[in-house]
Structure formats: C-alpha cells, structure tokens
Amino acid sequence: MSRRGRQAEAARNDLRLLRAAHEVFTTQGFDAPVSAIAKQAGLGMGSLYRRYRTKEALLQRLCLIAMERAVAAAQEGLAEADPWDGLVLYVRTCVEFRSGALAPIAGTIEVTAEMWRVARLAEETADRLVARAHETGVLRSDVTALDISLLMEQFSRPAPGPPDDGHRKVRDRLLAIALDGLRAPGATELPGDPPSVEWYEGRWGSAP
Amino acid sequence: MSRRGRQAEAARNDLRLLRAAHEVFTTQGFDAPVSAIAKQAGLGMGSLYRRYRTKEALLQRLCLIAMERAVAAAQEGLAEADPWDGLVLYVRTCVEFRSGALAPIAGTIEVTAEMWRVARLAEETADRLVARAHETGVLRSDVTALDISLLMEQFSRPAPGPPDDGHRKVRDRLLAIALDGLRAPGATELPGDPPSVEWYEGRWGSAP
DNA sequence: GCTTAACGGAGTAGTCCGCTCCGGAATATC
C-alpha cells in the first residue's frame, strides 16, 4: 500500500486534502473558496486541481465519504447490545463529524448514481437502528427515523464566525438535552405530521 | 401618526423593508445581497439606501429590533402564571422569529451602545424567567440560561436551500423534542461545564 | 545527469455585490 518518495507524498496529500475540505466546508459552508481548502491542507492550487477537476467533483467525493461514514456509524450502532446506547452512539458519531452539514449540499451539486445508492443504504441501516429502538420501547413512539436524521442535520449546521472549540462543547450539551427528549415516553405529543421521505429526498433533486 | 400621500407610502415602505430584510437575512444569511432585500420588499435600491445609509446600518437596526422582540417575549413569558409554560412560550416565540439567527452577526458589524444596552436587558429578563423555572423545579437543574439562549440559536440557524414551509414544521417537531429534554429531572447529566458569559459575549467583540 | 511526475502559486477571465446617480412620476404649492 504505502509507497516511497514522491508517490507516498501524493498519497499523504490526498488525505490531507480530504480532511481539509471536510473541515472547511463543514464549518464555513459550501461556498467557501477552494483556495481556503488548499491553504488549510498546506498545498498549492495545482495539487488540488490535479486530483479533482472541479469544485463540484470534490464536493461529490466528500459527500459520498460522509454518507459512507454514516452507514458505518449506523452499523456500529446496531452492533451495540443495548438499543438505546446504539442509537445514541449513531447520533453522536454523525453529529461529531457533521455528516448532516454535507447532506444539504442538495441542489448545489449533481447527485451521482453512487451517491443515491449509498444514501439509500444509509437510510435503510438507520431505519433498522431506529426500528429496534422502537420495538424495545426505549425511543418515544411518535418520532420517526427521518426526524432523527433532521435532528442530526440541525445540530450539524455550521456556526457562524471562526471555528471555536467552545462551539463543540456547547453543541454536545445541547445534543444531550435533545437526546433526553427522545427517550420514551414523550412528555408531550410531537406537533404536526412526521416529515415525508419525498420531501426529504426532494431537496437533492429528483431520484434517478 | 398616519399621514397621507407620498409620506404614507414612505412609512409603509419602511415596514416592508424591515420585514423583507428580516425574512431574507434570517433565511439566507447576512451575506445575502442587498438587492435581494429590495426585490423582496418590492422596492428599488434607491428607496432602500435613502433609509439606511449602508448595509451595516440596516443590519444594526434589524438586530436591535430582534433583541427588543426577545425582551418582549421574555416579559410575556414572565406574565404567564405557570413557570414552565412561560419558558416554553419564550423559547417558541424567539425561535419563531429567528431572533437567534441574528445574534451571530457577531463580529460582522459594529455593535452600537444601544445594542449592548438592549442585549443586557434581554439577558437579564431571560435570567429571571429561567430562575423562576429553576426555583419551582420544572426545569432540569443542570441547565443554564445561556444553554437556553444557545439552544434557541441552534434552532434559528438558517437551513440551506430555498425557503420551504416543510422546514418550519420540522423545526417545530425537533424543538418539541428538545423542550421535553429540558424538563426536570434530566435523565442524564449534561456533559462539560456550562458555557460562560464571557465566551458568549466575546463573539460580538469587546464590551463597551 | 537526464527525464519526468508532482509541486506551488501568481495570473486570468468572469461574476457578483455594495453603493451611486439620475431621469421620471407623484404630490404639494401657488
């Protein structure tokens, strides 16, 4: 796997680039300048554009990785013995790497076939995780898997201003509050109808 | 108060302008183009710039109004007989008009002396509301007034994409979940230390 | 020592935005 010299550097740079892009896009939004990613990665523009022909291609790759990570998090959650602990692990993990901040690129970029595939897989896995929590009665019954996706998205929303460790701590506190609110039984009934899958996916453009 | 003819139109336009600015800035963020506000208000650029000499002046005015509305909401909450209902009313009202979405203009614009004054008043009033809820034991004890401000801010965060009524409904559901999580006793202890006032206000620049 | 793959980053063309400015329409004054 690991080669030496120039090619090893290239491989390292690939990683640095993805990490930097993730960092910048999730904290500053998608319209962050490409040059900011190159700078954060400690690379020149040339090195960036040799790997990704356009900004859109970079976003697509990043989005795909985020969704794959979400699938992995859901699977880890299922591996957990306790249904509630599994669900919390999933939510915490996803919010931690801000998978939700990338989902709403919706409409900004073209959604590739592979992205749709992984998105479906992620949805399916999360559904299983939520269903298990429902069956054992630890999750309030009026909440759907989609509600939880949207909750994660809300908590992944980038804070304005410069990145700040204080934000992370605050977010963890608020998330803990919200998670308590998810436990059964709900003190109050949730208002309105649950969101529909059509609405949720519609934001990405029409399905293939 | 109401005058006739051209001056009445001017007064109407003032309101339309503020409404439009609120709508656009809270849903699209502060770097939304000024022309978008003029368009939303159905006015020309000239009419906008006659009232507000710069974009910053408009933002300052808007921010001030939002804070005044927050104070009013907190006072309404205090007027409510039941401490819990009062708190919920306050939170719901503030999230509804997205007062939190304007707070983080922090650092973007200069904070006027009057803004500081109203901010202090808002903080004080909210403190009283939260303290009352704590005293009667309806609010979980490990949550602070600042946590609640930040929670409102998190839920005011603009969603990407075009404005959509679906977002509002979803937000109300998620907020209901979070509010349930605020009720005493907390199932889990909140992680980390409570956020400090210094950190919170520091985002606006240094106090006068 | 030569080739060549990979690098950095200044430059380019084009977009977009805050703000100005002026011609025109509606209202007030005589």
Next chain:
DNA sequence: GATATTCCGGAGCGGACTACTCCGTTAAGC
C-alpha cells in the same frame, strides 16, 4: 394649470472575490 418638491426605480460603476489555468521550479527515479 404651471412650477417646485419629494420620492421612486433601477441601470451602471468600481472594486472585491473566485474557480480554474499555466508555467517555472523541485526533486525522485533511473
């Protein structure tokens, strides 16, 4: 009804910014 005044709309200006290219430089591989 003529004139002066107030307020309107929106095209246009200067400048900032951005995605992307291009080329001189560096150093690994042989």
